[in-house]
Amino acid sequence: MFKDRIDAALQLAEKLKAFKGKDVVVLAIPKGGLPLGVIIAKTLNAPLDVVLSKKIGHPFNKEYAIGAVSLENMVINEHLDIPEKYIAEETQNIRKKLQKRYDLYHKGRPPIALQGKNIIIVDDGVATGNTLKVTAELVHGQHPKKTIVAIPVAPLGAIQNLEGSNFIDKVICLETPHNFRAVGQFYSNFEQVSEEEAIELLEELNGVPDH
Structure with a gap:
């Protein structure tokens, strides 16, 4: 049990100290991942950015991710028999939302280049790992050196799901409780x-000069 996201971030940052000085970029999943991302980025003296992607839900169960979309890339689970028209329409709608969020978070500032860097993707916890898994695949398209996922809590099944990805080199998770129902518990x-708090956190860290 964590007191709050700050408590979780401080504990997670301890586990990540070995990455300090190793050409790291911290990518937070908005919005809940940003309070953790700020603390981890400060601890590692690393730049912080957000990774903006959104799952495409199944036509009959929107919570079930059939893939994910970013502004540049898309990943779809190929074995699913989903109409192309549905995927095209969902992708268009999602990209409109992502573009609005991109403008809010970056405000004219280009995203940090990820090529050749050690990327640490941070969130406040995951339930299935599916969305994070496809996010890592989207990040892989920018040719990072390594991709590490760092989360405070997840069920064991989600960790195994993430570790089974070809696009994730390491998963660091503090707690894997058996009685998992939701991250918030x-x-x-x-x-x-x-959204306002998340943007403030990102701007606060990016206002700090590099050391």
Whole structure:
């Protein structure tokens, strides 16, 4: 159990100290991953950016990810028999939303280049790992040196799912409880992070000069 995201971030940052000075970029999943991303980036003296992608839900169960979309890439589970028209329409709708979020988070600032870097993708926890898995595949398209996923809590099945990815080199997770129902149950305080708060966190860290 974590007190809040700050507590989780401090514990996770301890586990990541070996990456300090190793050409790291921290990528946070908005919005809940940003409070952790800021602390981890400060600890590692690394730049922080967000990774903007969104799952495509199954036509009959929107919670079930059949793939994911970023502004540049798309990953679809090929073995599923989903109409191309549905995928095209969902992709278009998602990209409109992502473009709005991109403009909010970057405000004219280009995203940090990931090629040849050690990428640490951070979130406040995962339930299935599916969305994070396809996010890692999208990041892989930018040719990082290594991709590490760092999360405070997830069920064992999600960790195995992430470790089975060809696009994730290492998974660091603090807790893998058996009685997992939702990420929030393992935080005393799990208040929603607003878009405004998330943007402020990103700007706060990017306002700090590199050391």
